[in-house]
Amino acid sequence: MNMVQLVHTVIAMITTFASPHCSTTARDSSVLGVYVGTTPCSGIIRPLHKISKEPDCRWSDCHCAMVEWKLTLYRDPVTGKPTSYKLTSTNRFIVKQTNMYSQPGTKTESQGKWTIGRGTKTNANAVVYQLNPDKPEISLSLLKLSDNLLHVLDHERNLMIGNEFWSYTLNRVAN
Amino acid sequence: MFMKNIISSFLACFLLTTGYAQKIQSVNTPSEMYKSSEVPRSASVYGVFAGRTPCQEFMTELNMGIRTECTKRKMGVILYQDSVTHQPTAYKTWGMGKWTGQGKWHILRGTPTDPQAIIFQLDLDPSTSLFLLKGDDNVLFILDRNKNFLIGNADHSYTFNRVIN
Numbered sequence: 001m002n003m004v005q006l007v008h009t010v011i012a013m014i015t016t017f018a019s020p021h022c023s024t025t026a027r028d029s030s031v032l033g034v035y036v037g038t039t040p041c042s043g044i045i046r047p048l049h050k051i052s053k054e055p056d057c058r059w060s061d062c063h064c065a066m067v068e069w070k071l072t073l074y075r076d077p078v079t080g081k082p083t084s085y086k087l088t089s090t091n092r093f094i095v096k097q098t099n100m101y102s103q104p105g106t107k108t109e110s111q112g113k114w115t116i117g118r119g120t121k122t123n124a125n126a127v128v129y130q131l132n133p134d135k136p137e138i139s140l141s142l143l144k145l146s147d148n149l150l151h152v153l154d155h156e157r158n159l160m161i162g163n164e165f166w167s168y169t170l171n172r173v174a175n
Numbered sequence: 176m177f178m179k180n181i182i183s184s185f186l187a188c189f190l191l192t193t194g195y196a197q198k199i200q201s202v203n204t205p206s207e208m209y210k211s212s213e214v215p216r217s218a219s220v221y222g223v224f225a226g227r228t229p230c231q232e233f234m235t236e237l238n239m240g241i242r243t244e245c246t247k248r249k250m251g252v253i254l255y256q257d258s259v260t261h262q263p264t265a266y267k268t269w270g271m272g273k274w275t276g277q278g279k280w281h282i283l284r285g286t287p288t289d290p291q292a293i294i295f296q297l298d299l300d301p302s303t304s305l306f307l308l309k310g311d312d313n314v315l316f317i318l319d320r321n322k323n324f325l326i327g328n329a330d331h332s333y334t335f336n337r338v339i340n
Binding site: 036037038040042043044053055056057058059068070120121122145146148149151154158159160161162163164165166167168169170171172173 | 198200201202203204205206208225226227249251288310311313314316323324326327328329330331332333334336337338
């Protein structure tokens, strides 16, 4: 390596470690992933989103028809083990006078612990993320389909069944 | 944000003309399809699955060309079976553009990450297949041509849900 190459190498190293991208990467090592999705507003997911219960209702009559999720899962940057989660969501109903979804919707935010376990009703080896394992009343389980997809489970660890409009799959968008 | 509001508003209008039969339920069971007459019920029907998915990846995977204005697809499939042996027989799709129609389907095993995964292969033509991973009896996930999951977005996922009438 001649002198010119050495200088270029040093400059490249300085540029890399000083760049916003590098600092972002370091900061984001505590984030396992950010997952988003839009799901029906079934009774099973309501406690986690702080949405009031209501009897089974026709879509157009419900106080909550759908929920938009943004779930951030945090981990220990050294061990990689689960630490906390942050969930922000917006739920909407259908405004009868205008036939549109309510705007800006009702926003909620929650946070808590999450853990990694195993087993759904049909697959004992499936990886399952559990939000709020220490609080059964607001606990919710998510099947890890892949690094990029999670799917909400019911209390018996069956896959939640969506409808022809919305599903219970969350998609990774960052990290 | 403005575009999202427009899309949400348009969708709401559509839902109100088609989705009145839909229910928000406290239990985890298949929902009614808005056009229940389109959902056949007999021993020769394995199931009817429907969903609303993003568009671009689906069109790319199934060689459907490029339509940048396409943001979502409303589609589904009826899977038929032999009423005695329960072996797969035919399928009928809707909402899949040039691949809307009928054909044969088969059951395979294995994806690149799960050799035990159950895959439904729909033969669209001699060289094109649609792969659906069986999540369980009620939920199917659309895969790419290499049998990897397709990733959706904040509005829609590549998921089919069983519907009933």
